[in-house]
């Protein structure tokens with residue numbers, strides 16, 4: 001289905017459609033060129049090293065050819081994307097100072113309420129910049145830093161420079177390079193040694209302008225023996241032109257630390273969502289990725305963990321949901337380097353109403369990773385005959401002392417199953433929702449209660465809109 | 469009449485050949501009828517067509533439930549009117565727990581007349597009465613169930629959901645004699661509670677334990693002969709040829 005028609009079809013799905021009429025303070029013209037990259041740096045008042053980083057990234061971008069795999073990106077015209085839209089709002093830590101229109105949008109999403117009830121800190125980004133960032137006073141006193149990258153560039157330059165785009169360098173791929181040139185906003189989170197953050201911290205990303213690009217960057221450092229859960233949420237209103245999101249996430253889990261990274265991605269269905277997420281785990285560290293991909297037009301995201309330290313652990317749980325016209329290309333990457341490292345991947349996808357789910361996975365056990373253990377399970381569920389599901393798991397084992405388990409399963413809901421459930425009085429929608437909810441249960445149980453409810457509600461809406 | 473089937477002709481969607489070739493059947497409220505017929509005679513097809521399986525197409529005749537034609541109703545609407553079918557081969561539904569299905573279904577059929585807690589304890593007592601462990605409720609519907617467990621699971625559903633008309637499609641096949649007796653007693657219990665029954669089988673064995681009002685011999689897509697319980701034993705002794 002072509003994009004225009006798809007967007008028209010999805011007009012019914014209004015509930016998450018939050019339009020904001022806030023005038024931006026700076027909106028650079030569409031297009032991609034060195035001058036524009038320089039303008040962004042200037043507008044942010046950056047130090048020279050960052051300006052140079054952007055310009056160098058842009059040069060790399062220009063040299064890279066587009067990867068030949070993944071989603072069809074022919075409708076993505078980078079020259080039409082507006083790369084930097086600065087909201088007319090200063091960064092603040094009180095909601096009262098956030099401009100009314102923007103505040104209302106976040107209120108509609110329930111963010112301030114969530115902050116009061118069950119979060120240790122919240123960041124809220126509107127278009128290209130964070131407009132709100134706040135963390136509980138007790139955590140600040142313990143030395144937890146929770147801010148945006150711009151602030152980190154100014155206030156913690158040494159710490160930031162040590163980690164910024166080291167795990168995902170601009171040379172990694174074409175979109176990493178583009179991100180390096182255009183990045184704006186995002187989160188910098190540092191949890192000091194031994195600090196256990198009792199409640200999740202969350203950043204929420206909202207798009208307010210048609211044709212815009214959002215390129216937030218996230219750096220998380222969980223220092224030795226610390227524990228933290230971080231939640232990333234994304235949404236955007238629908239526009240009739242393509243939007244682009246290239247978020248990049250770098251996570252450093254130090255010795256004995258535990259980090260859980262939750263993503264709830266519900267971009268509108270005109271969004272190209274090309275993300276890079278990568279973590280490195282030191283000795284005895286535990287890294288957990290929990291990802292829900294619901295929205296977007298086309299998505300490519302493959303959260304990766306490098307198990308560098310001995311006895312480190314990676315868990316990767318994901319659910320992606322491809323509805324009409326969507327192509328959701330997700331997966332996981334795990335690289336075992338340390339001895340006795342462990343990893344599990346449980347990837348589940350749902351395709352419905354002609355949607356296409358694609359799982360791509362890489363599990364690599366290097367020669368040094370003696371005594372390692374890994375399991376990969378990827379399961380696809382197709383709700384009807386129009387939808388598609390593929391899995392491409394790649395497994396490489398380079399030592400004879402490791403234990404690898406693998407399971408791939410693609411299934412379709414059968415007419416007989418629906419008939420069975422309907423013969424018990426359930427409607428077709430209820431029957432399908434029940435099966436889908438059962439299928440995603442293992443992911444749902446990883447989520448905080450409020451998100452679990454939200455996820456179940458999302459599923460019902462998706463199934464409903466696809467049955468029509 | 470709880471059920472009145474008139475000159476019912478039906479086939480598989482997209483195919484030519486009739487499987488039901490003019491079925492006539494009347495069941496009065498509170499009665500238990502048995503349909504006995506050889507394999508492949510179209511018994512399961514009849515059950516599926518009454519339940520509204522979209523795989524089959526009615527080409528002639530009518531099905532009336534409590535006086536109302538149900539031909540244009542969806543399966544779930546028929547279930548909500550009070551019809552229930554237990555399947556010859558119950559389907560596996562991964563991800564859906566047995567109790568979750570039943571509690572959802574109960575609410576759809578009977579509304580909010582009982583609390584969640586009441587329903588759950590009722591379900592537990594039915595399950596133990598049938599000789600299944602309570603953990604059974606936590607399992608995914610029919611997934612990895614043995615043949616006997618599947619059949620018992622269907623009976624648990626029927627007792628819990630309390631339909632007005634229950635169609636049992638070969639509930640007896642694959643059960644050993646003890647299980648058969650237990651299941652038959654449950655069916656008698658369901659009947660005593662006021663449910664009308666249509667028991668489909670190709671074997672007279674279960675009739676030894678069942679309280680039955682009428683027996684129909686069913687051959688090649690229609691009812692060939694009707695009578696009382698003795699007809700079943702006669703067929704068993706002399707073969708279906710007596711009805712041809």
Ligand SMILES: Nc1ncnc2c1ncn2[C@@H]1O[C@H](COP(=O)(O)OP(=O)(O)O)[C@@H](O)[C@H]1O
Pocket residue numbers: 480487505506507508509510511512513514523
């Ligand atoms: N889904 C189906 N596809 C193809 N043939 C079918 C299907 N259902 C029933 N039939 C055919 O219709 C006839 C009646 O089948 P069925 O109703 O299952 O009989 P019974 O339950 O009496 O054994 C058989 O010849 C069977 O092969």
Ligand SMILES: [Mg+2]
Pocket residue numbers: 511512513556637638
């Ligand atoms: Mg049969």
